[in-house]
Amino acid sequence: MKTQLKIEGMSCEHCVAHVKEALEAVSGVKSAKVNLKSNSAEVEHTGEVNPESLKAAVTEAGYTAL
Ligand SMILES: [Cu+2]
DSSP: OEEEEEEESOOSHHHHHHHHHHHHTSTTEEEEEEETTTTEEEEEEOTTOOHHHHHHHHHHTTOEEO
16 A cells, blocks of 8 residues: 655755654555655555554654645
């Protein structure tokens, strides 16, 4: 499964790495592609992952996910 997220609050590649790490730490997430220019993330995960938990991980890392 794939989930697209809008990410707010990223300003540099460090932020991108931080968000990617946070998303990939969620159990059931296979990979996350985070794009600074489009302020978005594409997360590939198993069906057991609730999109809300992806947003929560981004929030915990200090950014905003929509
Ligand atoms: Cu940054």
